[in-house]
Amino acid sequence: MEQPTELRRELKTRQLTMIAMGCAIGTGLFLGSGLAIGLAGPSVLISYAVGAFIVLLLMGCLAEMTVAHPTSGSFGTIAERYISPYAGFLVRYSYWIANVLAIGVEVSAIAIYMKYWFPDVPGVVWILVFAAALIYINATTVNTFATFEYWFSVIKISAILLFILLGAYLVIGSPSPEIGPQNFTNDGGFMPFGFSGLWIAIFISLFSFLGTELIAVTAGEAKDPDVAVPKALKATVFRLSTFYVITIALMLMIVPWQQAGGVDQSPFVKVMEMLSIPYAGGIMNFIILTAALSAMNSQLYASTRMMYSLSKATYAPKVFGRLNRKGVPLFALALSTLGIFLAAIISSQSSVSYPFMMGISMFGAIFTWFMIFISHLYFRKAWEREGGRTLPVRMMGYPYLTSLGALLLFALVLTTWFTDFQIVLKFGVPWLVFLSIAYFFWKRAHPEQPQTAEKRKLN
Template identity: 75%
Template sequence: MEKKQGGSLKRELKTNQLTMIAMGCAIGTGLFLGSGLAISTAGPSVLLSYALGAFIVLLLMGCLAEMTVAYPTSGSFGTIAEKYISPMAGFLVRYSYWIANVLAVGVEVSAIAVYMKYWFPTIPGVVWIVLFAAILIYVNVTSVNTFASFEYWFSMIKISAIVLFVLLGAYVLLGADSPSKGFSNYVNDGGFMPFGVWGLWVAVFISLFSFLGTEMIAVTAGEARDPDVAVPKALKATVFRLSTFYVLTIGIMLLIVPWQSAGIEVSPFVKVMEILNIPGASGVMNFIILTAALSAMNSQLYASTRMVFALAQQKQAPSWFNQVNKKGVPSRAVAVSTLGVILAALVKVLSPDTSYAFMMGISMFGAIFTWFMIFVSHLYFRRNWDKRGGRQLPVRMIGFPYLTILGGLLLAALMISTWFTTSFKIVLQFGVPWLIFLCIAFMVMNWTKNSPPTDTKNKRVS
């Protein structure tokens, strides 16, 4: 049974659940597989790339924390962009964030089919795509607590695995007599920065894919028990933990595996496990990577669902999606947000060798555009909030407006830079037409809404 249109979401999520949801969304193939692409792009200087990426995300979270505490809704940054910039800005942000997560769901579910081949090489990948998609759709339509519980334990497995990886890596380094291990890997074969500043800079863009999902806390704020306390705590904890995990794990990885061996054919994490030569270690790591993909897919499906729900509430999507089931979950929005599964399966069949970079590129446009608009929204928000005498918020962005502007400029520069890289030219090739399409769709929608209805009933024939 469905509730009537305009049903409300339940406020059930705690601080630790918010943190785990965001970390679960962020720790996916971006770390376990995408880190290999970043390493092969920047060499050992990828450590600086991830540090700079973490700095940008830290600025982003500062802006987002302040605005989310003021407006803890499921529409989140889309609602804020609409309120403080313009209705079109909110429309562009919501749909761009939605498409980013829909496509990211497709990336993760395609990876799941590859991982399952390790154990079941003869079963077609499409079987696993359908099976795992069905399981996670069920999880997302039952209740927000079911979703949060699944995500909590998914995230716990991944975080525990990363901690174990760090400990095992330290063990390998302390007991290593091989010349291929150690700090010499940071400077061998081209030095610390073998591809120069450009390689370091491009790898920042790749690193941001690993941080995609941290903004999930703002999306889940509409279902948080105490947003004023839970949101700032969860945002700080998420950024700190992710930054530490990424830089530490990649740093140890480079000490063990020469950077030239990195790539996206096999996870660098699996290569480290092979060096350990522990029976079954590669199978255990394959299970962990599978869990990472499931977790990220679970969170991204949640995010895209809530954005469709918010669009329907604002009458910018069909009202059919503005309904929740008896569990308080927008089940129809869940259904439409699974389109990425179909698209990713098609891309995997048509272009198996370049599908990962391609899907990452088109999904990243929506994410980076959304992040950029969060910085822009914060400039408008702070000016209007102070002018109108808004309540004293428990969290404020430091260094305003300079750090807000810096974050926006860095993201804009990274976006423009993708045009000059072969692998990521698709970002703007997809993104610019997408924005043009949305602008036209918004104008047509407004024109239709504002057009006076034609009354033919009372017309008479002369």
């Protein structure tokens, strides 16, 4: 059997949708929502709605560009062509590090979930056990990965739908004065921490949506990207927005927001335990564990493919662009497990690994999203000027909505400096400086960059 040189196009529309859903419905909803509630109180509902609006704008830009250029490098490749090679370098490496660190966030959360059943077992044990299993899954064919991700996502989505039905039944049918819409205004009102709390919770909500852009990365292995990518993007944004807002609204009507906040335990588990449903807490904890494994699985895939793309563009050593006989870039996969070991080290030393890992992973993600908006501004002008084909999907409201999305992200990141999430900029600014220096040396070593296979696809 010959060694493949290009990724195989085997992923179907339903698999693309479930992969993106799997990446996005992880600790951001099940554990991170508790952190957001603690910051904003009931007004967290507006925070998630605004976060969903930003993601909707992002997906509109991304769908148009991805259909035009369905490659594994995705938005990194597009930034390289339409802005500059320097921009493509920054975007690809920032997205790679964001996913590598997000893997650490998910696996840190797994350690928290397992304490529900095994409080005396060190979290580092669970980090290493589950990491080994998911590395094995990602080392097999892309179809094996997609199959696992599909069923992981089915479990999560089914659980969320069940939670919505159960929550709605309790809110409508419960005679208890402690359950109902009045919880939105009790204990400090709808905005107990004012606009500042609502604003910072938007930033947390964006972490919950991190992963929706993964569809663009999977386009390099999609069977029919013109059809599959737009359908998957639309379905993902609609489902995520609906799930997040409805589930959090029901949660806040059932449990006072002070009890739902925090990251010591998932607020979903707290709801089930307070309702005294037999074994419901344990069952929900298992489902949430599955959600974290699913998100970690998807992020491992995303970081592996982005490192593969970096290698193909000569921005990383050639070894990371090599595929095994099953079409998997194993060396890129091995490098992308760094976040797991970082999480293991932090978990063994600190009890605040989840907020810390989330903070440092967010800069790369938000910077990537910001650059997607900027790339779209350049892309649309160039596409029309060069007489590109009529695309099956176009971003509405260009250039105003594209610019609005970029402005909102920029403002959110700047304001983190005045909050407990200073780590975002403390990590992010030095990271961009480091990448800029690295690009300078790369440029000196490659004065005449060769026309790579991935670039030829763009022309």
